[in-house]
Amino acid sequence: MTKFESSIKQIPHSQQSVYRMLNDLNNVQRLKDRFPEGSTGNADMDKVKDKLQSLSFDHDSLSVSVDPVGQISMRIIERDEPKTIKFESDNSPLSFNFWIQILPVTETSSKMKLTIDADIPFFAKGMVSKPLQEGIEKIADALAMIPFE
Template identity: 85%
Template sequence: MTKFESSVKQIPHSQQSVYNTLSDLNNVQRLKERLPEGSIGNDEMDKVKERLQNITFDQDSLSMNVDPVGQISMRIIEREEPKTIKFKSDNSPLSFNFWIQILPVTEISSKMKLTIDADIPFFAKGMVSKPLQEGIEKIADALAMIPFE
């Protein structure tokens, strides 16, 4: 298994608020509804919006199509309120574990770090390591910008 970690992200919301939002994947629908309609003129935000529209989910699982890997699905396997949410791959080309750690900073702010532990074949490690590291960083950036309240 190969481990990839995001940098620590500061979030201007309480640990409990962040946990409550991220521990129920139905909240993805709420995030999709808050995105502005039409082209917003920001290429990166347009990409995020497009990716969010391709996500299917329920309370405990999430599935999306990721180029060039294909369909990736994961399911929440453990919740440790209010500090950790653990996922495991489910019907995905790669076997991986993913977890979100949330720690309090003050009563109204927290910090978050994401970790992926992936079973990557030795021959593919060189090709996927950089994209996975960049991907986990982008996911952490996007999660840190969510309006958690």
């Protein structure tokens, strides 16, 4: 298994608020609804919007189409309120575990780090390591911008 970690992201919301939002994947619908129809005028934001639109989810699982990999699905396998949410791949071309760690900084702020532990074949490691590291960083950036309250 190969581990990829995001940088630590500061979040201007309490640990409990962040956990409460991320704990229920149905809250993704709230994020999808925040984007207007058509282009936002920001290329990076339009990419995030396109990815959100291809998401399907329920309380404990989500699935997204990722180029060039295809459909990636994962489900929550463990919750340790209010500090950790652990996921496991489910019907995905790559076997991995993914977890979100949330720690308090003050009563009204917290910090978050994402980790992926992926089973990458040796021959593919060189091709997927950089995109996975960049991807986990982008996911962490996007999660840090969520209005948690």
